[in-house]
Amino acid sequence: MDTVIEVEGLRKEYRRVRGRRTVAVDGLDLAVPPGGVFGFLGPNGAGKTTTIRCLLGLVRPTGGRCRLLGQEPAGLHKVIGRVGSIVESPAMYPRFSARRNLELLGRISGVGRTRVREVLEEVGLAERADDQVKTYSLGMKQRLGIAGALLKDPEILILDEPANGLDPAGIVEVRELMRRLGTQGRTVFVSSHILNEVQQTADRVAILAKGRQVATGPVHEVLTAGHVAGLLVRLDDVPEGLRILGEAGIDATADDGLIRVGLPPAEAARVTRTLADRGLYLTELRADEADLETVFLELTGGASTEGPR
Amino acid sequence: MTALLASEFRRFRSRRLVKVLVGLELLAIVATGVIVFLTQEYALVGLPDVLMGTALVLVSVGWMLGASAIGADWHAGHLTTILTWEPRRGRVLFAKIAAALSGVFVLSLVIQALLGVALAAAAAGAGSTAGADSAWLAESVGVALRAAVLSTIFAGFGFGLASAGRNTAVALGVGFGYLVIVENLVRGLRPQWTPWLLTDNSGLFILGSPIDFPQVGRSTVGAGVYLAAVGAALLLAASVLFRARDVN
Secondary structure, three states: OOOOEEEEEEEEEEEOHHHOEEEEEEEEEEEEOOOEEEEEEOOOOOOHHHHHHHHOOOOOOOEEEEEEOOEOHHHHHHOHHHEEEEOOOOOOOOOOEHHHHHHHHHHHOOOOHHHHHHHHHHOOOHHHOOOEHHHOOHHHHHHHHHHHHHOOOOOEEEEEOOOOOOOHHHHHHHHHHHHHHHOOOOEEEEEEOOHHHHHHHOOEEEEEEOOEEEEEEEHHHHHHOOOOOEEEEEOOOHHHHHHHHHHOOOOEEEEOOEEEEOOOHHHHHHHHHHHHHOOOOOOEEEEEOOOHHHHHHHHHOOOOOOOOO | OHHHHHHHHHHHHHOHHHHHHHHHHHHHHHHHHHHHHHHOOOEHHHHHHHHHHHHHHHHHHHHHHHHHHHHHHHHHOHHHHHHOOOOOHHHHHHHHHHHHHHHHHHHHHHHHHHHHHHHHHHHHHHOEOOOOOHHHHHHHHHHHHHHHHHHHHHHHHHHHHHHHHOOHHHHHHHHHHHHHHHHHHHHHHOHHHHHHOHHHHHHHHHHOOHHHOOOOOOOHHHHHHHHHHHHHHHHHHHHHHHHHOOOO
16 A cells, blocks of 8 residues: 555545635645554644544535545445544543453453553553553553554554643653654654654654645755755854855855855765864864754744644 | 443442432532421422422433543544444444443432432431322332433434534533423424424323324324433434544
């Protein structure tokens, strides 16, 4: 199978009062290959959750098609045993223990107690497994939701903002968990607004804005698209540094106390040698790459939109 | 499907509302038994009347349990979670209906059986068991069964309304408003519509006495069939809505 998630011209409109319509997803195309971590990014209201709900058959698209493991929503039951998911905040019974909640879910697909114990250990909830869920922190509830998604030992995991409510340690745990799952041959499809996390975790990303895809591809390609790779140099005498680099035929400009050099990071040694030969020693040298947040803000216009997600 | 049903039965059994209401009913049964024992006047032959009297409580409990069986799931978002495990909505709703309705039916029977045992013990110890013959037993069992069926039908009403309104409170509010306000208004303003009123048909069904409800113009079984048909129609409408609407 070339793709595990396939979305073609997906459109979802919500009717509002007085016949007005809100377009949550507007002709979205998306193809997610099997294996690895796929980041699904977009500001609030971009249509991420609506797309996930369409994929899981929770919401009926107004137009277009979506397929999960080759099945459209009508045939989803044929593959749902291979799909684990969290949609927004995972709902569990607050007065039941984590173990009981998972056992109840597991019964639907014949998942046994051994597997419940395994996933509770995997998400670090084994010690609190018999406590009522209402006593859990938001982060613990989120981890319980992830445990529920893992219960079926799925081929594909669809996680909608899995790091919501997690503390920094919890975010790192989820990141490591996603990476681990992604390298086990599973596909992890994760929507998130914590861009730094996605940049560190995902192999590929798609960025949405106002219900449309504005960029997709491997993370490094999306990061470099439209950005000239360069170097940033810090030294004590910026004007002298500019003069020396200019004389050496290296494109360099001053930028807020730094020198921006128009050479790719692979040629950093040429810059250090040129400056050192003339007695100038740099105090900092780093690649001038756009991070995902910068790319995201540029592509989405930097504004969130209100409406259904 | 069997696994889904088993899961739903377990969920229903574990609900706090079920436990609280059953606890209150058991408490009431014990209190009734003690009071009856202390007054030393109870004649067991009057058990069918007592069971008819408790039918209103059972029907109310059935309505609440039926409504909360789906309303609480809508409110808390559990249906989203369940549908990511079993996307065939018809199956999910059927399992929930089966668990809620059969749960209410069994609970109603058990509660009435316990009440009967408590009153029988009190009557045997400090009252009278005279007249408690086989005809009495048949009448008592008949009333208990009809009360259990009626509470189950009303659980269906509650379930259907809560499913359509996606909220327990909607079902309780609409039910109360309809039964107390609308039906009384209809009875006063359009007496010719009385045969279609739920309260009159319920009264006839529980008492099992068409003579006392000439305005309904049905037999006891006819009233039960009519009520069951209304319940089935509500559940069917809820099912259609459940299949058609988005789950957000």
